[in-house]
Amino acid sequence: MILKFNKTIIIIFFALNSSCIKLAQSIIGVKSPKQLTNCQIEKTSKSFKVDQTANYRLDTSYLKFILKLDTIKFKQQIKNHIQPLQALYFNSKGELQKFYINCYAGGFPNLKWNRGGVLDVFPPKDQAPLDTVLNLNKQLYFIKPVCASTPILSIEKHNYYVFIYWNKCTKRHSKKLIKCIKKNVSLPKNENIKLVFVNYDNVFYKIELINNK
DSSP states (O other), rough: OOOOOOOHHHHHHSSHHHHHHHHHHHHTOOOOOOOOOOOHHHHHHTTTTTTTGEEEOOOHHHHHHHSSSTTTHHHHHHHHTOSSSEEEETTTSSSSEEEEEHHHOOOOOOOOTTGGTTTSSOOOOOOSSSSSSSSSHHHHHTEEETTTSSOOOOOOOOOOEEEEEOOOOTHHHHHHHHHHHHHHSSSSSSEEEEEEEEEHHHHHHHHHHHTOO
């Protein structure tokens, strides 16, 4: 759960002196999030081996949507859906079928996305608990193209829609997540799968601003 993003983590990091911060960040592979332009996201995505025809970012209005949920009834769901690293598998009906989140991956200092061989089969095995907070239509609403040549996402005739949330500030962990999910969706030979890469840096940056108030 080393990437669980909450006030405790922020307080610990900023309570340390600058040299300790650099050392801690180096160990866990997380830097302070920064607001990125589309050009910056595009440049970073190429080094992360992101398919440029499926290169998107998560609009910051997503955070407003999540934080509007009842904090008592949906406490766990809110925590899960604001994590910086996620993989979401939706079926053709738009229902969330599989959910992978950094705080359920385990491992230190590297997250173990395939712990227990969960990604060795397709559909993959369960990791994080499922919920109905975010369906496919709502997911698409908050996703914006990064490049001018990238098409606006729409629901087509796919068996599965798989979204990878990645960040520049979690470089090592993001690259590993992308690699693992790419490998998983390549397993089936007769499934029509739409793989979408979603940069999360700007939402992550906004979360940090809220936590630092």
